Structures are given as structure tokens and as C-alpha cells.
Amino acid sequence: MDCKTARLLLPFLRPLAPELSPTDAEDLRDHLAGCPECGALAAAEHRVDARLGQAVRDVPVPADLPARLLKRLDAERRSWYRRRVVAPLLAAAALLLATGAGWFWLRGSGTAIDIEMVAFEQSMQPGTGPEQIEQAFAGQGVRVSLPRDFNYALLTSYDLVRFQGHDRVPRLEFARGEARAYVYVLTAPPFNLKAEWEQHTSGGVTVEIRKPLGQDDYAYLLVYTAGALDRFRLDQPGGI
Numbered sequence: 485m486d487c488k489t490a491r492l493l494l495p496f497l498r499p500l501a502p503e504l505s506p507t508d509a510e511d512l513r514d515h516l517a518g519c520p521e522c523g524a525l526a527a528a529e530h531r532v533d534a535r536l537g538q539a540v541r542d543v544p545v546p547a548d549l550p551a552r553l554l555k556r557l558d559a560e561r562r563s564w565y566r567r568r569v570v571a572p573l574l575a576a577a578a579l580l581l582a583t584g585a586g587w588f589w590l591r592g593s594g595t596a597i598d599i600e601m602v603a604f605e606q607s608m609q610p611g612t613g614p615e616q617i618e619q620a621f622a623g624q625g626v627r628v629s630l631p632r633d634f635n636y637a638l639l640t641s642y643d644l645v646r647f648q649g650h651d652r653v654p655r656l657e658f659a660r661g662e663a664r665a666y667v668y669v670l671t672a673p674p675f676n677l678k679a680e681w682e683q684h685t686s687g688g689v690t691v692e693i694r695k696p697l698g699q700d701d702y703a704y705l706l707v708y709t710a711g712a713l714d715r716f717r718l719d720q721p722g723g724i
Contacts, residue, residue, distance in 0.1 A: 485512060485514070486515075487515075490512055490519070494522075494525070494529060609642055610641065611637055611639055614632060628702065630654075630656070631704055634658060634718065635716055638658045639656060639657070639658055641657045643655055648675075650674050653668055660712075660716065662709070663712035665709070665712065665713060666707040666708065668704070668705040670703050671702045672701050672702070675703075677700060678700075685710050690706075690711075691706070692705075692706050693706070
């Protein structure tokens with residue numbers, strides 16, 4: 485074993501490091517025993533590790549540290565739940581209020597906002613069919629034609645969002661296991677649908693735009709986990 489190889493393998497002699505094979509470990513020890521420079525380097529690194537380990541062990545540990553750690557983990561778990569579950573429902577409720585649903589007055593002595601009712605109604609979105617979603621959007625002043633080749637049993641939510649500087653753009657979200665697919669319905673105007681687009685994949689996510697045959701006034705922008713779009717199609721085996 486040469487010096488270059490030996491110095492590359494030195495970190496593997498430290499505690500908790502991945503173990504070397506018996507042959508490599510024996511060769512490394514033989515080299516360190518016969519090479520003054522590598523042996524001195526290994527000894528120096530061992531002394532540094534020993535001093536650092538002692539310094540860490542000498543740090544006093546507060547008696548209430550386990551309780552504090554558990555409290556911090558519980559707070560972070562609650563924070564995650566608020567961000568991933570509660571926040572989307574409240575955002576959807578705010579959207580309905582902002583688009584003039586007519587349920588609540590936000591000033592004066594108007595009706596109190598029933599957040600629980602709004603959250604419940606939003607939770608009824610999964611599995612809604614395209615006809616019902618089109619009617620819901622139409623009730624908010626947005627008339628669209630949704631794709632019929634998706635399996636709406638996999639739908640998790642639909643709403644009107646701000647997209648590329650434009651408000652009230654219809655968006656559908658589908659989920660199957662870890663795979664996700666989002667469908668944005670783009671209309672002309674305000675979007676330019678005469679341009680030519682190419683499919684683009686980055687970071688495991690694919691984005692593409694598809695125009696229904698014979699249609700020039702609307703298109704579907706699809707954002708999905710790379711290679712997973714077919715899992716949301718109706719024509720897949722088993723109704724997927």
C-alpha cells in the first residue's frame with residue numbers, strides 16, 4: 485500500500501466510521517507501522533480525535549435536556565401539521581372569501597366566519613368529478629373545460645390560484661402514493677397559447693403544455709413527478 489492510499493483510508497480507522505475489509509485494515513496498519521510520515525500523521529489525528537471527544541464529554545448536560553428535546557420535537561411536529569394540513573385549508577377558505585362567495589361580511593357587525601365549516605367543505609373536494617368542478621368554477625365567474633382523461637378518483641383538491649402574474653387560474657391536484665400531478669387550465673387571453681413549447685424536466689419534475697385537438701383558446705399546463713403522468717390516466721389497467 486502506498487502513502488496516498490493509506491492517507492485516504494485513515495478516516496476509516498476512526499470510531500463510528502465505516503469498517504474496512506480485514507485485508508485493507510491489515511495492509512493499512514502494516515503501512516503505518518513501516519512509514520514514519522504516515523504513522524506520525526495517524527498518531528496526530530488520533531490525538532486530535534481523543535481531545536475533541538474528551539472536550540465533548542466534559543460539556544455539562546442539563547438535567548432537563550430530554551424533556552426540552554421532546555418539547556421541541558412536539559412543537560416542530562405541530563408546526564409541520566399547521567403548514568401541511570391547516571394552512572392549505574385556510575388558504576382555500578381565504579380564496580373563497582376573496583372571490584366573493586358571499587358567505588361572510590368581514591367588517592362591521594357581519595356574520596362571524598365559520599372556519600371549521602369552510603375547512604369541512606374544502607375537505608369534500610377529493611374525488612369530485614370534472615362536471616361538478618366546472619360548475620363550481622362557473623359559480624365563481626370562471627368558465628373552463630377540464631380534461632376528461634384523468635382519473636378524478638385520484639383528485640385531492642381544486643382551486644383558483646395566482647399563476648405567472650395572473651389571478652384566478654384553475655388548478656387541479658392529483659395524488660397517487662408519492663406521485664403528484666398538477667393541472668393548470670390556461671386561457672387566451674391572458675396567456676399566449678400560440679407559442680411552441682417543449683417538455684422540460686428538472687429535479688425529478690416534468691412540465692409540459694398540451695392543447696386539446698382543435699382548440700386554440702385554452703390549454704393544459706401539466707406539472708408532475710417525472711414519468712408518473714400515466715399513473716393518473718383513465719385508460720391505464722385497473723382504471724388508473
